[in-house]
Amino acid sequence: MTRFAPSPSGLLHLGHVVNAIYVWGVARALGGRVLLRVEDHDRIRSRPEYEHALLDDLDWLGFVPDEGRSPVRRQLDEPSVYEAALRALRETHHVYACDCSRKEIGGECYEGRCRDRQLADAPGRGLRVELGRAQECFVDALLGPQEQIPARQCGDLLIRDRDGHWTYQFAVTVDDARDGITLVIRGADLMSSTGRQIALARMLGRLNPPVFLHHPLLHDATGEKLSKSSGDTSLRQWRAAGKSAPEIIGRAAFLAGLIDTARSVPAAAVHTLFRG
Ligand SMILES: [Zn+2]
Numbered sequence: 001m002t003r004f005a006p007s008p009s010g011l012l013h014l015g016h017v018v019n020a021i022y023v024w025g026v027a028r029a030l031g032g033r034v035l036l037r038v039e040d041h042d043r044i045r046s047r048p049e050y051e052h053a054l055l056d057d058l059d060w061l062g063f064v065p066d067e068g069r070s071p072v073r074r075q076l077d078e079p080s081v082y083e084a085a086l087r088a089l090r091e092t093h094h095v096y097a098c099d100c101s102r103k104e105i106g107g108e109c110y111e112g113r114c115r116d117r118q119l120a121d122a123p124g125r126g127l128r129v130e131l132g133r134a135q136e137c138f139v140d141a142l143l144g145p146q147e148q149i150p151a152r153q154c155g156d157l158l159i160r161d162r163d164g165h166w167t168y169q170f171a172v173t174v175d176d177a178r179d180g181i182t183l184v185i186r187g188a189d190l191m192s193s194t195g196r197q198i199a200l201a202r203m204l205g206r207l208n209p210p211v212f213l214h215h216p217l218l219h220d221a222t223g224e225k226l227s228k229s230s231g232d233t234s235l236r237q238w239r240a241a242g243k244s245a246p247e248i249i250g251r252a253a254f255l256a257g258l259i260d261t262a263r264s265v266p267a268a269a270v271h272t273l274f275r276g
Contacts, residue, residue, distance in 0.1 A: 002027050002183040003035040004058075004065065005172070008051035009042060011234035012058070015187070015218050017252035020063045021270045022215045023185045028271035035179055036068035041075045041171040057235045061245045062267030075171055082166050085174045085204055086127070086159065093203050094130040095159070097121045110155030127160040129203065136195035141183070141213035148195030157196055169193060173200045181210050188214040218255045 004023045006016060027034045036058070040046040055072065058065075067073070089095055097119040100110070110128070119125060131151045139145050150157070159170040166174075176184065191214045201209035238248050246264035254262040258273050265273070 001033050001035060001180050002185050003037050003068075003176070003179065003181050004063070005037040005039045005175075006054050007039045007042065007045075008047060008054060009045035010050060011236055012054050013234055014238075014248070014252045014255065016054075017061065017235070017249060018215065018218055018256040019185070019187060020058070020061065020267075021249060021253055021256070021258065021265075021273065022213070024063050024267065025270040025274045026183070026185060026213065029274040032183065033066040034063075035181070036065035036073060037175060037179065038068075038072060038074045039168075039172070041166050041168065043076070043165060053236065057239075060239065061235075061249065064267075075175060081178055082171065082174055085170075085177075089129055089159075089204060092205075096128055096130070096156075097125040098128045098156075098158070099125045099162070101162070108154055109152070110158070112156055115156065123164065124162055126158055126162045128156040128158050129200070130156050131196070131199060134199070136198050138194065138198055138209075138212065140191075140194075141211055143188075143191075143214055146191070146194070148192070150196035150199050153192060154196055157200060169197060169200065173197050173204065176210055177201060177204055177206045182208075183213060184210045185213045185215065187217050189217060190214065216256055218252070219257070 002023055004020055006012065024034055026032070038051055038054075040051070051072070055069075086095070094115070096115060096117075098110075098114040099119060100113055105111075112130075114128070115130060121127065131154075133149070133151045136148050136150060137145065157169060158167050160166055175181075194212050194214070198209045198212075235248065244264070246266045249267060249270065250259070250263045250265040253259045253265055253270075253273060259265070
């Protein structure tokens with residue numbers, strides 16, 4: 001089981017189409033299933049109109065999930081799973097309150113200032129879980145063997161921020177465990193956080209964390225990552241310009257290096273891009 005998990009905080013772009021091509025293409029080529037999960041854990045940036053637009057764009061493109069479309073599966077439909085996961089984590093690991101601001105922490109790596117302060121869990125404080133110093137070794141399904149030391153990259157993992165929101169890392173790891181996701185397919189820009197997600201999955205009691213596949217991002221002709229300003233416009237704009245769904249999927253597949261020339265590819269045929 002794999003998943004397509006867009007956040008309803010903006011419109012779908014070609015980068016999302018590339019991810020959909022990999023998710024549906026690999027799932028169909030391997031005989032797997034696709035769950036659609038709307039990642040609305042960020043209550044401040046998520047908007048119903050973006051959710052509506054992304055579902056409509058996905059339908060229009062022809063990417064049909066096996067689960068999660070009707071009814072739509074949203075993270076915040078079942079907030080109790082995160083509380084339950086937190087309780088379970090507290091029983092086996094050192095979870096502690098932290099009142100450090102982002103500014104105080106400075107870079108990405110948290111040095112553990114509040115680890116032994118025994119602060120009470122109170123509004124305005126975040127929650128962290130102590131990570132061991134262990135190295136995480138995993139095999140990316142596309143890129144091969146990887147090694148990361150999460151404690152050195154990020155320090156003790158933030159699981160709930162100071163505003164009371166579950167963090168992305170915690171929410172997706174809990175969701176993937178609950179949904180039985182065995183293969184996570186996502187862009188290469190998220191590679192650096194994979195070791196900590198695998199570590200957290202194991203800490204949450206998942207004996208077999210998912211396999212990860214990190215795919216290339218969109219690049220323009222010069223090899224630069226495609227930005228919104230250099231042509232990664234929203235699907236809304238492509239649709240308004242009269243492009244068909246197979247044309248857009250073909251363009252995304254071409255810009256991601258999956259095919260040599262931009263040609264039309266229907267969603268129902270993306271699995272053919274992954275054969276032999
Ligand atoms: Zn702190």
